[in-house]
Amino acid sequence: ETGVTQTPRHLVMGMTNKKSLKCEQHLGHNAMYWYKQSAKKPLELMFVYSLEERVENNSVPSRFSPECPNSSHLFLHLHTLQPEDSALYLCASSQGQAGASYNEQFFGPGTRLTVL
Amino acid sequence: AQRVTQPEKLLSVFKGAPVELKCNYSYSGSPELFWYVQYSRQRLQLLLRHISRESIKGFTADLNKGETSFHLKKPFAQEEDSAMYYCALSGVGYGGATNKLIFGTGTLLAVQP
Numbered sequence: 001e002t003g004v005t006q007t008p009r010h011l012v013m014g015m016t017n018k019k020s021l022k023c024e025q026h027l028g029h030n031a032m033y034w035y036k037q038s039a040k041k042p043l044e045l046m047f048v049y050s051l052e053e054r055v056e057n058n059s060v061p062s063r064f065s066p067e068c069p070n071s072s073h074l075f076l077h078l079h080t081l082q083p084e085d086s087a088l089y090l091c092a093s094s095q096g097q098a099g100a101s102y103n104e105q106f107f108g109p110g111t112r113l114t115v116l
Numbered sequence: 117a118q119r120v121t122q123p124e125k126l127l128s129v130f131k132g133a134p135v136e137l138k139c140n141y142s143y144s145g146s147p148e149l150f151w152y153v154q155y156s157r158q159r160l161q162l163l164l165r166h167i168s169r170e171s172i173k174g175f176t177a178d179l180n181k182g183e184t185s186f187h188l189k190k191p192f193a194q195e196e197d198s199a200m201y202y203c204a205l206s207g208v209g210y211g212g213a214t215n216k217l218i219f220g221t222g223t224l225l226a227v228q229p
Contacts, residue, residue: 004159040221041221042120042202042218042219042220042221042222043202043217043219045216045217045218048216056216090160104162104165105162105217106161107159107160107161108159109159110159
């Protein structure tokens with residue numbers, strides 16, 4: 001598998017469940033991102049990891065807990081979610097480079113989450 | 117505040133007609149602007165960036181700092197151009213290794229035969 005992969009592609013969970021979303025990148029990048037895409041709203045950046053360290057937490061509720069064990073893997077742990085958390089969750093990665101103005105982000109296919 | 121505005125949720129044109137997808141931005145520094153595209157059943161991908169000044173699939177976009185706009189244009193639309201188009205602004209990076217992208221709400225381009 002090449003590029004950025006995400007599992008599962010679809011997830012339905014109750015508000016009391018605990019689940020995890022997984023992202024894996026096969027591009028040798030050292031920065032990874034979680035985005036949330038809700039209906040009628042722009043893509044919202046949730047978390048950014050650079051070299052396995054979290055460098056951005058965009059005011060995300062604590063019921064979302066990210067984990068980056070290495071530069072190729074990124075998880076989003078979910079617990080006690082609300083129905084309004086139902087959305088498409090996208091993972092992306094980029095090649096970090098000190099001093100670079102921008103490095104293209106490569107996106108995964110997303111996980112469609114439904115919270116009942 | 118950093119913000120990207122795409123005023124049109126849907127743009128429907130006939131094949132061969134010109135296309136202009138509007139994007140306006142708000143940013144206090146020197147912006148880097150991008151267009152991302154998502155075709156049906158495919159993942160979000162970069163279409164073009166303003167610093168490259170390139171034409172991709174016949175699309176061009178010029179950064180107008182005076183009007184704070186970065187509209188996407190194509191002189192003759194094709195049916196395969198039908199997709200969701202997102203304008204994005206690159207904000208301040210973190211530690212030189214990451215880039216914060218701020219997206220607009222997207223415009224669905226539908227090219228009719």
